[in-house]
């Protein structure tokens with residue numbers, strides 16, 4: 559019998575797909591976790607941006623930590639012109655910040671304030687269908703929890719989110735915080751990793767009085783992957799991973 563061959567989704571992050579046998583398994587939900595400033599937002603946006611630019615796959619970015627306009631400006635520093643693909647209908651950014659801070663949103667896609675879980679999921683579903691998205695990013699899970707005022711039920715929210723993502727057939731990157739991954743805690747609520755099919759940890763290590771970035775694939779279902787830590791850099795073109803580099 560032939561073995562079932564998993565279709566791979568290329569991330570557009572140079573060097574990274576080599577660690578995964580070609581990319582994320584299609585339709586999978588991957589958690590990108592790590593302490594603050596380690597590159598989670600950059601990783602997530604690069605996945606959607608390169609999807610549109612290199613692989614012709616439309617993508618949706620749900621931004622819950624910074625306004626869409628701030629995200630666009632920041633990403634321009636990598637030469638990623640999100641606006642261009644938004645105008646072509648290849649990228650949609652859902653602004654989940656303006657309403658919460660009481661500012662009117664001039665965005666085409668924006669979440670209303672006081673949304674419950676169903677409302678949130680339904681809105682994301684509609685936008686995904688609207689542009690026929692194949693990729694989705696939610697930045698970040700802790701901000702969903704705060705927004706929905708249902709922090710205690712975060713596991714249930716994540717299970718529902720994950721089910722809906724699988725149903726939509728999109729390949730997703732969700733970000734979360736891990737304050738101190740070296741001490742074993744890799745997510746804010748301790749449950750995010752259980753509902754995602756893959757976990758990628760971004761972190762820093764001190765080397766010769768300098769902090770160096772590294773990345774570790776903690777889990778990736780349907781995939782043989784190494785548990786080694788790989789160095790990466792945030793360059794002017796975004797994240798670049800060095801699969802043959804050493805961090806010690």
Ligand SMILES: Nc1ncnc2c1ncn2[C@@H]1O[C@H](COP(=O)(O)OP(=O)(O)OP(=O)(O)O)[C@@H](O)[C@H]1O
Pocket residue numbers: 592593594595596597598599600601623635636792793794
């Ligand atoms: N144009 C650039 N060129 C090189 N490095 C950059 C550039 N822009 C940002 N960086 C680096 O990326 C880091 C921030 O990355 P990013 O915002 O993706 O991290 P994050 O993990 O999402 O952080 P947070 O916890 O604040 O959400 C900056 O601290 C900086 O070191």
Ligand SMILES: [Mg+2]
Pocket residue numbers: 598599600623697
């Ligand atoms: Mg971020």
